[in-house]
Amino acid sequence: MTAQVLDGKATAAAIKAELTTRVAALRARGVVPGLGTVLVGDDPGSRSYVAGKHRDCAQVGIASLREDLPATATQAEVEAAVARLNADPACTGYIVQLPLPAGVDTNRVLELIDPDKDADGLHPTNLGRLVLRVKEPVTSPLPCTPRAVIELVERHGIDLAGAHVVVVGRGTTVGRTIGLLLTRKDVNATVTLTHTGTRDLAAHVRAGDVVVAAAGQAGIITADMVRPGAVVLDVGVSRVSDPETGEARLRGDVAPEVADVAGWLSPNPGGVGPMTRAMLLANVVESAERAADAS
Ligand SMILES: Nc1nc2c(c(=O)[nH]1)N[C@@H](CN(C=O)c1ccc(C(=O)N[C@@H](CCC(=O)O)C(=O)O)cc1)CN2
Numbered sequence: 193m194t195a196q197v198l199d200g201k202a203t204a205a206a207i208k209a210e211l212t213t214r215v216a217a218l219r220a221r222g223v224v225p226g227l228g229t230v231l232v233g234d235d236p237g238s239r240s241y242v243a244g245k246h247r248d249c250a251q252v253g254i255a256s257l258r259e260d261l262p263a264t265a266t267q268a269e270v271e272a273a274v275a276r277l278n279a280d281p282a283c284t285g286y287i288v289q290l291p292l293p294a295g296v297d298t299n300r301v302l303e304l305i306d307p308d309k310d311a312d313g314l315h316p317t318n319l320g321r322l323v324l325r326v327k328e329p330v331t332s333p334l335p336c337t338p339r340a341v342i343e344l345v346e347r348h349g350i351d352l353a354g355a356h357v358v359v360v361g362r363g364t365t366v367g368r369t370i371g372l373l374l375t376r377k378d379v380n381a382t383v384t385l386t387h388t389g390t391r392d393l394a395a396h397v398r399a400g401d402v403v404v405a406a407a408g409q410a411g412i413i414t415a416d417m418v419r420p421g422a423v424v425l426d427v428g429v430s431r432v433s434d435p436e437t438g439e440a441r442l443r444g445d446v447a448p449e450v451a452d453v454a455g456w457l458s459p460n461p462g463g464v465g466p467m468t469r470a471m472l473l474a475n476v477v478e479s480a481e482r483a484a485d486a487s
Contacts, residue, residue, distance in 0.1 A: 193420060195450070195457035196348075200340075203347050204466035207474065208252055214477050215253040218484060225480035226255035227311060227472070228277040228286030232270055233263035233293045237431065241469075242289050248469050254476055257283050263293050270296050271304055278306040284483065285311035285333070285476040290365060298364075308483075311475045312336055314364065319372070327377045331482065333475040338370035340467035341404055341425050342379060344458060350423055353380040358400030360445070361407035362387040366427055370404060393417070405445035413446045421455035427464045 218225060227249050231242045242258075249256040257280065259273040270292070277286045286309055292298050307317040313333035321332045345352060357374050361367040367385060374381040386396050388407075397403055397417040405413045406427035418424060428445030444460030451457050458464055 193452060193455065195424070195452075195454040198344050198348055198423075198425065198456050198458040198463055200344055200458060200463040200466045203344055204470035206347075207343070207467075207470040208248065211470075211473050211477050212252045214481070218477070218480055219253065221484055223480055223484045224255050224282075225284045225476050226257060226282045227476050228257040228259065228280070228283040228309075230259045230261070230270065230273050230277065230286065230288040232261045232265050232289070232296065235291075237429070238289045238291075244469055245287070245472060248473055252473055252477075254473065255282065257286070265293075265296070267296055267300070270301055274301060274304045278304075278309060283309065284480050285309050287312045287472065307332070308479070311472055311479070312365075313339075313475065314369075319369065322369070322372045326375075330376075333479060334373060334471070335365065335369040336471040336475065337366045337406075337427060337464060337468045338373045339471040339474075340464050341366075341370060341427065342373055343471065344425070344464060344467045345402070345423060345456075348456065350456065352402065355381045355401040355423075356384070356399060357381045357402040357404060358384045358386060358397050359404045359406065360386050360393070360397065360413065361405070361428065363406060363408070366404070366406040370406075407445050409445060410443035411445070411447040413450060415447060415449040415453045418450050418453045420453050422453075423456040424450055424454040425458045425464055426460040429460070429465075 229242045246256045277283045288301055302314050305315050307315045310318050310333055313335040318332045359367055359370055371383040371385055374383050394417040398419050402423040404425045408428040410430040410432050426444040426446040430443050431440045432443050434441050
């Protein structure tokens with residue numbers, strides 16, 4: 193079997209085209225959505241993701257604002273950047289790029305974000321809303337990567353209702369939050385959350401109709417662990433050095449041979465990553481629409 197491709201690049205492009213129309217409609221009402229970013233340090237991955245977010249904003253007509261701080265920034269300096277974006281009326285939503293350098297308390301920073309400007313859906317108030325609203329629509333931003341996974345699968349015509357989804361990894365941006373979305377009534381999947389402490393990971397993964405690999409460990413999901421025909425989403429990214437050239441290369445959590453077994457597979461790059469960026473834009477547009485409708 194050769195897996196069909198869950199094409200994140202093409203799907204994200206279609207979503208961005210839809211959002212461009214919605215942003216134009218907001219601008220016609222005098223509302224200009226503005227995304228802010230807080231980037232601390234010079235991690236090449238984080239720098240490139242933030243640059244991509246600003247490029248996306250320019251493409252769809254969202255204004256963008258940057259708070260770039262050095263790796264030596266103190267907790268107080270990071271908190272001051274958050275306070276500036278909270279107070280800036282031109283910023284309708286913003287994100288703090290993760291991970292933050294060691295020495296900065298991530299949870300403390302996330303808690304200081306104005307929940308109404310939380311474009312990542314990672315503020316405790318917004319996560320709490322997601323916990324409480326199982327049946328009714330959620331009218332607050334949703335975590336971008338979990339939303340990206342679900343949107344990518346559904347836009348390829350795959351129904352998640354009743355499916356057994358096995359999630360590998362318990363990080364803040366994906367593993368801990370994706371189950372909250374997948375088990376909502378409108379998605380109706382059943383979720384197993386696995387992590388580094390899980391005994392016999394392979395047996396759990398093999399039981400999945402859908403596998404979400406978000407452990408950040410290159411090639412952890414091998415072909416023998418995947419049920420033939422399963423839907424596999426490769427979310428994790430690791431930078432590994434090429435043994436021959438020594439150059440840094442990006443590798444996903446899913447070994448290439450999984451394509452011979454899976455029914456559907458998201459490429460990495462070109463799968464969940466571009467969709468994560470598209471869902472961030474969707475969060476910003478939806479928040480601006482809600483605010484405009486309320487005023
Ligand atoms: N505040 C947040 N921090 C982080 C998040 C997040 O959702 N919010 N997720 C990840 C990083 N991330 C977004 O911030 C992200 C990762 C990857 C991509 C992407 O488009 N990747 C490309 C490949 C890019 C490359 O070649 O380097 C792809 O998959 O095709 C976008 C966003 C952690 N931090």
